[in-house]
Every structure is written in structure tokens, then in C-alpha cells.
Amino acid sequence: MNTKVVEFERYMEEKGLKSTIQRDEIVNTFFNVKGHVSIEELHHTVQKRNPKIGYTTVYRTLKLLTESGLAHERQFGDGQARYEAVTTEEHHDHLICLKCGTITEFENMKIERLQEDVAKEHGFKVKNHKLELYGYCKKCRKQ
Amino acid sequence: MNTKVVEFERYMEEKGLKSTIQRDEIVNTFFNVKGHVSIEELHHTVQKRNPKIGYTTVYRTLKLLTESGLAHERQFGDGQARYEAVTTEEHHDHLICLKCGTITEFENMKIERLQEDVAKEHGFKVKNHKLELYGYCKKCRKQ
DNA sequence: GTCAGTGCAAACCTTTTGCACAGGT
DNA sequence: ACCTGTGCAAAAGGTTTGCACTGAC
Numbered sequence: 001m002n003t004k005v006v007e008f009e010r011y012m013e014e015k016g017l018k019s020t021i022q023r024d025e026i027v028n029t030f031f032n033v034k035g036h037v038s039i040e041e042l043h044h045t046v047q048k049r050n051p052k053i054g055y056t057t058v059y060r061t062l063k064l065l066t067e068s069g070l071a072h073e074r075q076f077g078d079g080q081a082r083y084e085a086v087t088t089e090e091h092h093d094h095l096i097c098l099k100c101g102t103i104t105e106f107e108n109m110k111i112e113r114l115q116e117d118v119a120k121e122h123g124f125k126v127k128n129h130k131l132e133l134y135g136y137c138k139k140c141r142k143q
Numbered sequence: 144m145n146t147k148v149v150e151f152e153r154y155m156e157e158k159g160l161k162s163t164i165q166r167d168e169i170v171n172t173f174f175n176v177k178g179h180v181s182i183e184e185l186h187h188t189v190q191k192r193n194p195k196i197g198y199t200t201v202y203r204t205l206k207l208l209t210e211s212g213l214a215h216e217r218q219f220g221d222g223q224a225r226y227e228a229v230t231t232e233e234h235h236d237h238l239i240c241l242k243c244g245t246i247t248e249f250e251n252m253k254i255e256r257l258q259e260d261v262a263k264e265h266g267f268k269v270k271n272h273k274l275e276l277y278g279y280c281k282k283c284r285k286q
Numbered sequence: 287g288t289c290a291g292t293g294c295a296a297a298c299c300t301t302t303t304g305c306a307c308a309g310g311t
Numbered sequence: 312a313c314c315t316g317t318g319c320a321a322a323a324g325g326t327t328t329g330c331a332c333t334g335a336c
Contacts, residue, residue, distance in 0.1 A: 018290060018335050039326085054293040059326075075220050079301090080325060095267050108261050114254045115276055122247060123281030124238050130275045133258055138266030161310050161315060182300085197318040202301075222326090223300060 002031040004070055004085060011068040022053050026061040035084040036074065036103050042083070076103070076132070093131035099140040145174040147213055147228060154211040165196050169204040178227040179217065179246050185226070219246070219275070236274035242283040 008027050012019060029046050030037070037045075043058040062083050065071035071083045076096060091112065095104040111131065119126045151170050155162060172189050173180070180188075186201040205226050208214035217225045219239060234255065238247040254274065262269045 016290090020291065020335070022292070052293090056293055056327090057291080060291085075218050077218050095262065095265055097267075098270060104265060104267070106261050106265065108257060111254055111257045111261075114251060114257070115274075118249055118251050118254075119238065119276055119278065122238055122249065123284070124240075124247070124276065124278055125284055126276045126278040127241060128277050130273065130277070131258075132274075133262055133267065133269045133272045135262065135267055135269040135271070141266070141268055159315095163310070163316060165317070195318090199302090199319080200317055203316085 002028070004031045008065065008068060008070055011070070017064070021050070022057045023061055023064075025050050025053060026058055027065065030062070030065065030071070030083070031085055035105070036076075036082045037084075038080045038082050040080070074130075091128075093133075095133050095135070095137070097137040097140055098134055099136055102137055102139075104137065145171070147174045151208065151211060151213055154213070160207070164193070165200045166204055166207075168193050168196060169201055170208065173205070173208065173214070173226070174228055178248070179219075179225045180227075181223045181225050183223070217273075234271075236276075238276050238278070238280070240280040240283055241277055242279055245280055245282075247280070 005027055009019065011017075012023075026042070026046055029049070030042060033042070033045060039055070039059050039062060042062070043053070043055050046053050046058060062071060062073075066073050066083070070086055072086055074082045074084060076082060076094075078101075092105040092107040093111075095106060096102075097104075115129060116126065148170055152162065154160075155166075169185070169189055172192070173185060176185070176188060182198070182202050182205060185205070186196070186198050189196050189201060205214060205216075209216050209226070213229055214226045215229055217227060219225060219237075221244075235248040235250040236254075238249060239245075240247075258272060259269065
């Protein structure tokens with residue numbers, strides 16, 4: 001079992017939240033899926049295992065995961081929110097292909113540092129940030 | 144009159160689009176308002192001058208402005224699209240205050256260059272990008 | 287047994303579209 | 312006169328909520 005799942009169970013206990021079949025199924029599925037799922041996609045995947053689980057519960061569980069800090073909600077401009085598991089590793093940013101929609105992650109410490117510099121110049125305290133490069137991936141450029 | 148308005152008139156002529164009182168009013172207002180308006184805000188402002196102008200026309204005119212390249216549509220995660228006039232100057236990014244909602248612009252060539260480097264490493268061709276720093280502005284930090 | 291969790295259906299909110307009328311060319 | 316532009320009202324699409332039932336504790 002995923003360590004993230006255990007962390008979430010700890011969070012639920014702290015908050016006095018109940019452990020249910022639905023939450024277990026949703027959380028497990030979420031952490032076993034590669035990043036950036038929409039509510040609908042996750043709901044669809046979860047339903048393969050347990051068709052009784054409703055959209056609303058997936059929605060509410062993703063909110064819980066977001067509040068607990070174990071998931072991030074992202075908006076990539078395709079009209080729906082996408083969620084990704086938060087890693088304890090470095091923060092990462094995204095390369096988004098405009099043709100095939102593939103989302104690739106990257107991290108770059110130099111950019112992070114420059115961001116801090118810019119913020120400092122403006123007397124601004126950064127809580128988090130978002131860097132997205134939109135364009136064409138290697139595969140799509142060849143075609 | 145704003146040079147941007149003239150550019151848009153040229154664009155309309157090229158495309159065989161008609162010049163109407165509504166479009167004139169909307170475009171003029173758009174270019175005279177400081178950045179990042181939502182459709183609703185622009186509609187509201189425009190209506191002060193001419194109450195007969197409908198939401199739909201503002202919506203469609205902003206799409207036109209976006210297609211013409213004179214406006215950019217942005218998504219800051221507050222649930223509605225925001226539009227800003229495109230400057231011929233440098234590309235800029237945003238500092239967004241989580242408390243008061245103020246959006247400040249900045250530009251940093253070093254970051255732009257590093258982005259290109261990252262893209263190149265992934266065989267990715269960048270068309271455009273988005274960098275947003277969320278946190279607390281100078282004013283809100285003092286309080 | 288109690289009270290939080292679930293799932294349906296409906297409300298909401300923003301964006302988008304159909305259609306009849308208005309108005310620019 | 313023609314045909315695009317406009318504005319209402321309604322559809323669409325995603326998100327959020329009310330409420331009665333279910334089930335964890």
C-alpha cells in the first residue's frame with residue numbers, strides 16, 4: 001500500500017473523519033494513477049472497481065485530499081480542474097503539449113530561486129507558484 | 144484614441160467584419176481599463192456608458208480580440224476567465240495576492256531564458272507560457 | 287443510536303449557442 | 312436588400328449543495 005494512503009488515514013483520524021469503503025477506494029485509486037486526473041476521470045476509474053461510488057463522493061474526497069495537502073488542484077485551461085498527488089520531493093512545473101495534451105513535469109532550481117528574487121523585489125511573500133510552458137512536444141514536432 | 148483600437152479596426156477591415164456601436168464601445172473600454180478584466184466586469188463597465196449592450200456581445204467581442212491577437216485570455220483560478228490587453232513590449236508574468244486579489248505584473252528575462260533551456264532539454268517547442276506566483280503582497284503582509 | 291458520509295437530483299455559475307430582430311454595408 | 316451583428320433566453324458543462332437514506336463508530 002502506498003505511503004500516501006497511510007498519511008491520509010492519519011489525517012482522517014486527526015480530524016475525526018470516518019473511514020469508508022468509498023474513501024478507501026477513491027484514495028487508493030488516486031494515488032495509484034499517474035498525475036493530473038480530472039474528477040470525472042477518477043470517478044470513471046473508481047467505478048470500474050465499484051460501480052456504486054458516486055461522482056459527488058469522488059468530488060468531496062478530492063477536496064479532502066486537497067485540504068489535507070496530499071493533492072493539488074490545477075487548472076490547465078481545458079475547462080476542468082485536475083488533481084495531482086503531492087510529492088514530498090521538489091516542487092515541479094509543467095510542459096503541456098497543445099497537440100496531444102501530454103503533460104510532462106520538470107523542475108528547475110534556478111528558476112525557483114529567480115522567482116524568489118522577483119518576489120522579494122516586490123515585497124511579495126510567495127506561498128506557491130505555477131509555471132506552465134505550452135507548446136509542442138518532441139513526438140508531435142516530428143509529425 | 145488608443146493605437147490598439149486602430150489596430151483592431153484594421154483587423155476588422157481585413158476580415159470583413161462590421162464596425163458597430165457595440166464593438167466600438169467594448170473595444171474602447173477594454174483598452175482603457177487596466178489589465179485582467181472578466182467578461183462580467185467589462186460588461187458592467189460598458190453598460191455604464193451604454194446600458195443596451197448585452198453580455199453576449201461583450202463575450203463575442205473579447206473572443207474576437209483574442210483571435211486578433213490583441214487580447215490574451217487568462218485563467219487565474221477564481222473560476223472565471225480574465226482578459227488582458229496584449230502589449231507589444233516584453234512578455235510579463237503575474238504576482239497574485241491571495242488576500243486582496245491584486246494582480247501585479249513583472250518580467251524577468253533570466254527566467255524566460257531558463258524556460259527555453261528546460262524546454263530544449265525535453266525536445267519541446269514553447270509557444271507561450273504562464274508563470275504565476277501566489278502569495279501575499281507588501282500591503283497585506285503589513286496588516 | 288447517533289451523527290457523519292453517501293448519492294441522487296437539483297441548484298449554481300460561467301460559458302456557449304439558437305434564433306428572430308436590428309442595423310451596417 | 313443582404314447578410315452579419317446583437318441580445319434574449321435557453322443549453323451546455325463543470326462544480327456545488329440540499330436532503331433523505333446508509334453505515335461507521
